[in-house]
Amino acid sequence: MTRIDVGSVLRHSANLPFSDLVTRPTGAAVRRCIQTELEALSEGDVAMLDFSRIGMMDYSCADEVVAKLLIALAGQDAHAGYIVFHGITDAHLEAIEVVLDHHGLALVVQFADGGARLVGSVTDQERAIWEMVYARGSAAAGDVTDISAHDPIELARILESLLQRRLLRHDGVEYTPLGPVQ
Amino acid sequence: MTAVIAVPASLDDLTFESVLEQLASHPADAKVIIDARHSTFATPYGLTALLTLAQTRDEKAEFLPPENPDTVSYWARAGFFRYAEELFDVRGHVPRPRSAGESDVLLEVTPVTKSDDVHGVVERIQERAASILLNNLHLESRATMGFAMTLSEACQNIVEHAGRGGWVMVQAYNYRRRLGGRYVVVIAVCDAGVGFRSSLESGQRRALSDRWDDAVALEAAVVNGVSRYGDPGRGQGLKGIRGYVHRWEGKFSVRSGTARIALIPSWEDDVPRRENLAYFPGAQLQIIIPEKVSVAA
Numbered sequence: 001m002t003r004i005d006v007g008s009v010l011r012h013s014a015n016l017p018f019s020d021l022v023t024r025p026t027g028a029a030v031r032r033c034i035q036t037e038l039e040a041l042s043e044g045d046v047a048m049l050d051f052s053r054i055g056m057m058d059y060s061c062a063d064e065v066v067a068k069l070l071i072a073l074a075g076q077d078a079h080a081g082y083i084v085f086h087g088i089t090d091a092h093l094e095a096i097e098v099v100l101d102h103h104g105l106a107l108v109v110q111f112a113d114g115g116a117r118l119v120g121s122v123t124d125q126e127r128a129i130w131e132m133v134y135a136r137g138s139a140a141a142g143d144v145t146d147i148s149a150h151d152p153i154e155l156a157r158i159l160e161s162l163l164q165r166r167l168l169r170h171d172g173v174e175y176t177p178l179g180p181v182q
Numbered sequence: 183m184t185a186v187i188a189v190p191a192s193l194d195d196l197t198f199e200s201v202l203e204q205l206a207s208h209p210a211d212a213k214v215i216i217d218a219r220h221s222t223f224a225t226p227y228g229l230t231a232l233l234t235l236a237q238t239r240d241e242k243a244e245f246l247p248p249e250n251p252d253t254v255s256y257w258a259r260a261g262f263f264r265y266a267e268e269l270f271d272v273r274g275h276v277p278r279p280r281s282a283g284e285s286d287v288l289l290e291v292t293p294v295t296k297s298d299d300v301h302g303v304v305e306r307i308q309e310r311a312a313s314i315l316l317n318n319l320h321l322e323s324r325a326t327m328g329f330a331m332t333l334s335e336a337c338q339n340i341v342e343h344a345g346r347g348g349w350v351m352v353q354a355y356n357y358r359r360r361l362g363g364r365y366v367v368v369i370a371v372c373d374a375g376v377g378f379r380s381s382l383e384s385g386q387r388r389a390l391s392d393r394w395d396d397a398v399a400l401e402a403a404v405v406n407g408v409s410r411y412g413d414p415g416r417g418q419g420l421k422g423i424r425g426y427v428h429r430w431e432g433k434f435s436v437r438s439g440t441a442r443i444a445l446i447p448s449w450e451d452d453v454p455r456r457e458n459l460a461y462f463p464g465a466q467l468q469i470i471i472p473e474k475v476s477v478a479a
Contacts, residue, residue: 016298016301018301018304018305020301020304020305020308020330022300022301022304022331022334022338023297023300023301023334023338023341024297024338024342025297026297026301055308056304056308056327056330056331057331058304058330058331058334058335058338058419058422059331059335059418059419059421059422060334060335060338060418060419063415063418064415067415068415090324090327091324091327094324094327094328094331095331095422098418098421098422098425099415099418102414102415102418103414103415
């Protein structure tokens with residue numbers, strides 16, 4: 001998994017001696033730098049965006065760095081990579097959740113102990129199925145059908161949606177989480 | 183003939199209107215004297231709005247500082263004269279301000295013209311604001327990050343939309359006008375730029391209705407999140423401010439042109455919308471976050 005230290009990107013790409021992600025121009029500069037690094041990923045690779053060294057983040061920066069990055073990643077011309085977010089604190093979430101909700105986006109936050117959480121605009125069904133796949137480590141559609149009460153066709157649609165939103169990925173015929181599972 | 187504009191004894195967002203009303207009949211190139219000799223109190227809004235007023239005058243206005251030594255000393259500590267001396271012909275002696283950072287003001291009057299200024303403001307205020315919000319306002323720790331975000335977004339309004347520099351100031355004090363002297367933290371961000379109406383017009387974001395004026399433009403931007411930029415991610419800054427202010431039972435007001443709208447908490451009896459005010463260019467924002475008071479069982 002490729003690790004991108006967003007704090008380091010902020011200090012070098014935006015040339016600022018601060019640890020806070022504020023203002024749109026700063027956010028845009030940081031996002032462009034991250035996008036350049038993501039272009040080096042191979043098909044199916046996962047990048048971990050590490051916010052551990054970021055102090056606070058305002059709404060404008062959350063929109064520029066997080067939302068626009070996810071939108072670009074979901075675009076047709078996007079490189080086929082995945083992103084997990086690490087080092088996210090409640091202070092970051094305040095802004096991130098607002099912009100994710102605004103755009104109807106979602107992302108995966110990975111914790112230091114290996115645990116993960118889905119953040120953003122997802123339905124209860126999407127969250128439940130994502131958590132089911134995460135708990136198993138990987139699952140084929142049939143496996144999830146066996147342990148859930150969902151209609152198989154609806155289940156397939158939800159799994160495909162989670163895949164297209166890059167909240168899960170494919171490993172052969174199975175759906176798997178983006179990050180390591182302990 | 184030089185007009186004398188009297189500054190009220192207590193200068194805040196509402197009493198500042200009397201200054202604008204007196205100025206209304208005097209064009210920008212007319213000679214005026216801003217007489218603050220009898221002022222004894224000024225909020226961050228009052229001080230930053232006075233500097234903004236100076237920016238609107240083609241003919242440099244004279245300024246008579248407060249006579250009360252405590253008042254003039256406070257205005258100096260707040261950094262007001264550091265910029266007033268550039269913008270006004272300040273008459274008489276005013277105290278020399280101490281170096282920035284030694285003041286008892288949470289954030290002295292600070293110019294905001296570019297994105298880097300916002301970084302500086304946020305960096306400077308976080309530690310001191312956290313202490314005030316936790317210890318004096320008794321808010322939860324998550325309020326401190328939201329406060330910095332709110333301040334950042336308010337300042338960015340200048341950088342993104344005003345077209346010229348403005349001012350920010352933050353102070354904590356006992357709010358005597360309401361709340362029975364409860365502690366509040368007040369953010370004031372004022373500029374003399376293009377204002378909300380012109381900003382939206384420049385982005386072809388005028389509402390598709392017959393009525394189009396400062397009040398409608400303010401409502402579109404502040405309440406409905408319309409931005410002059412077509413980017414769908416825009417408009418979230420003011421929305422975020424509204425959310426933060428609502429969560430902590432604060433007050434948020436925005437004045438632009440001839441109108442002012444405000445989100446009014448239960449403890450305040452202000453009106454949500456004022457129209458046909460004396461014209462004042464740019465945008466003037468004020469955010470008040472009050473002390474949290476436990477409800478007795």
